[in-house]
Amino acid sequence: MVRHLIIGNSAAGITAAEILRRLDGRAGITVVSDEAEPAYSRCLLPDFLAGRKTGADLRIRPADFYAGNRIDRVSGRVLRVDPRSRQVLLENGGCLDYDRLLIATGARSAFPPVPGLSGPNVTGLRTLADARKIVQLAGNVRRVLVVGAGFVGLETAYALYNRGLEVTVVEKMPQILPGQFDATAAGILQRDMHAEGMRIILGAGIKEVLTPSGFLNFFNKSAQGVLLDNGDRLKADLIVVAAGIRPNVELVQDTGISTGRGITVDQFMRTSVPGVYAAGDVAETEDVVTGRVGLTPIWPNAVSQGKTAAWNMAGQPRPCSGSLGMQNAVEFREIPSIAMGITQGGDPGLEVVTAGQPGQNVYRKLVLRDNVIVGMILVGDISGAGVIGALIRKHADVRKFKDDILRGRFNYGYMLAEMRNAG
Amino acid sequence: MKSIMIDLDACNGCLTCTLACAAAHSRSGSIVGAMQEKTPARIFIEAVNGRAVPVTCRHCEEPACAEACMTGAMRKDSLTGLVSNEGHEQKCVGCWMCIMACPYGAVTAHPRERVALKCDGCPGLPQPACVAACPNRALRYEEPAFFAAGRSRDAACSAAQAS
Numbered sequence: 001m002v003r004h005l006i007i008g009n010s011a012a013g014i015t016a017a018e019i020l021r022r023l024d025g026r027a028g029i030t031v032v033s034d035e036a037e038p039a040y041s042r043c044l045l046p047d048f049l050a051g052r053k054t055g056a057d058l059r060i061r062p063a064d065f066y067a068g069n070r071i072d073r074v075s076g077r078v079l080r081v082d083p084r085s086r087q088v089l090l091e092n093g094g095c096l097d098y099d100r101l102l103i104a105t106g107a108r109s110a111f112p113p114v115p116g117l118s119g120p121n122v123t124g125l126r127t128l129a130d131a132r133k134i135v136q137l138a139g140n141v142r143r144v145l146v147v148g149a150g151f152v153g154l155e156t157a158y159a160l161y162n163r164g165l166e167v168t169v170v171e172k173m174p175q176i177l178p179g180q181f182d183a184t185a186a187g188i189l190q191r192d193m194h195a196e197g198m199r200i201i202l203g204a205g206i207k208e209v210l211t212p213s214g215f216l217n218f219f220n221k222s223a224q225g226v227l228l229d230n231g232d233r234l235k236a237d238l239i240v241v242a243a244g245i246r247p248n249v250e251l252v253q254d255t256g257i258s259t260g261r262g263i264t265v266d267q268f269m270r271t272s273v274p275g276v277y278a279a280g281d282v283a284e285t286e287d288v289v290t291g292r293v294g295l296t297p298i299w300p301n302a303v304s305q306g307k308t309a310a311w312n313m314a315g316q317p318r319p320c321s322g323s324l325g326m327q328n329a330v331e332f333r334e335i336p337s338i339a340m341g342i343t344q345g346g347d348p349g350l351e352v353v354t355a356g357q358p359g360q361n362v363y364r365k366l367v368l369r370d371n372v373i374v375g376m377i378l379v380g381d382i383s384g385a386g387v388i389g390a391l392i393r394k395h396a397d398v399r400k401f402k403d404d405i406l407r408g409r410f411n412y413g414y415m416l417a418e419m420r421n422a423g
Numbered sequence: 424m425k426s427i428m429i430d431l432d433a434c435n436g437c438l439t440c441t442l443a444c445a446a447a448h449s450r451s452g453s454i455v456g457a458m459q460e461k462t463p464a465r466i467f468i469e470a471v472n473g474r475a476v477p478v479t480c481r482h483c484e485e486p487a488c489a490e491a492c493m494t495g496a497m498r499k500d501s502l503t504g505l506v507s508n509e510g511h512e513q514k515c516v517g518c519w520m521c522i523m524a525c526p527y528g529a530v531t532a533h534p535r536e537r538v539a540l541k542c543d544g545c546p547g548l549p550q551p552a553c554v555a556a557c558p559n560r561a562l563r564y565e566e567p568a569f570f571a572a573g574r575s576r577d578a579a580c581s582a583a584q585a586s
Binding site for chain 1: 429431432467469470471472474476477478485487490491493494495511512513514516517518519520521522523524525526527528529530531532537
């Protein structure tokens with residue numbers, strides 16, 4: 001009997017466990033995690049913050065999932081992997097043996113090196129524990145400062161705003177969602193958030209977090225808050241840091257398992273050490289559009305990588321279909337938006353075409369290289385986004401359909417008709 | 424496992440399938456009721472260069488929509504093979520990740536509710552409502568292999584007639 005050990009109980013880990021069981025009815029499958037809850041969706045934490053969902057509502061699998069699939073759960077924090085003895089060592093002194101190991105430890109909130117950015121009123125939003133802490137604090141605070149206007153930051157801001165708090169978002173870059181959207185799309189979404197009443201400060205970083213006494217010394221007022229690098233000061237009773245993530249790779253230090261920012265894996269999700277696999281936010285893979293090796297920390301990639309790892313751990317070799325690092329769907333208020341791949345032009349080899357009426361909250365953008373789409377932004381009308389996504393993944397030549405795609409007239413029917421004409 | 428097979432040559436774009444789909448998913452169960460309730464259809468007749476092309480969910484073996492689903496609402500039933508975001512312990516929140524993921528464009532946003540909308544395969548009916556309603560036999564509910572065999576038989580017949 002093969003003993004599979006999975007470290008991590010979120011998207012990648014739980015998918016791998018589920019598929020391992022499907023592929024091998026007899027294998028031993030153990031999931032070890034430092035979170036006690038059944039697998040839940042981190043993407044839904046803002047809904048928990050807003051009070052729309054309870055902790056139990058966040059679960060991504062039915063209640064009988066672990067028992068039904070005969071998956072053993074171990075609660076504990078893994079300190080170190082020892083590939084030579086094929087064991088992992090737990091913080092509580094225990095150790096677990098494995099034949100094949102999947103590292104799906106994910107990532108944690110990265111805190112920028114700002115003086116004073118710690119303490120009971122400063123938190124990230126990564127775990128249900130973080131969310132519970134924020135909800136607990138939210139009852140006694142009025143002003144919330146969110147650091148970072150990426151997806152997590154804005155979702156958090158919106159959720160806390162819906163709880164009735166005064167929310168200010170501070171973003172270092174000159175636009176919201178800088179990693180994903182261009183200035184036009186970001187402008188549409190920001191206008192929508194302003195209409196709701198949220199304050200967003202762009203192009204400013206946090207220089208220092210001031211305690212009540214520090215605030216008094218600086219500004220002769222009793223409050224707590226932050227000093228921005230442009231000299232402005234903001235009162236804040238609660239600070240939520242959403243300024244990126246750091247993969248949890250410490251457990252493989254000095255084990256011979258190669259790491260960059262995350263754990264390096266090949267297209268079979270194999271690390272540099274036989275029998276050890278990695279998937280999800282902790283893994284570094286090659287991006288299907290840019291060809292660059294890096295983190296691809298979004299939910300669908302984690303699931304897909306967990307699936308690939310499981311097939312290969314079960315001895316049925318199968319490459320990953322390729323992760324598209326940058327892809328996200330979002331609807332903060334009432335404007336649905338999707339971005340994928342390279343969404344900013346700039347590179348001389350790239351062709352950029354746009355359509356729509358940003359004033360009416362409708363915008364479409366395609367970025368192409370030699371008639372192959374490498375990125376897109378859809379704002380307002382997101383129908384058929386996945387069809388364009390498939391064209392991106394397949395590196396399809398779209399010169400015949402470019403205008404139809406840009407105008408939102410393209411659909412899978414075009415490809416069916418093409419195939420029929422060809423056949 | 425049977426699935427909805429499409430014979431492109433037989434479709435004349437009459438839209439009967441879309442009406443039947445809406446009716447089957449309406450509270451009233453009738454076409455008129457569906458129009459009053461504004462029940463959206465889950466199968467689409469796309470116009471492609473003057474040709475009508477039906478597009479609907481294929482209930483994929485490894486559905487990209489289910490992989491992208493961050494709530495666990497979108498799942499493939501291991502017994503029926505149907506992929507749906509309805510009727511499960513986990514609920515759809517309308518995050519649109521499935522719309523971003525589906526390479527066929529078969530998942531759409533519900534026009535009024537914050538929930539993703541797709542073909543549910545009409546569980547409980549002997550065959551999906553769109554198939555039952557299609558007057559041109561452009562939609563059929565068959566085993567894929569059986570459908571393909573029929574197509575090659577048709578092709579052989581027309582080749583024989585032409586010669």
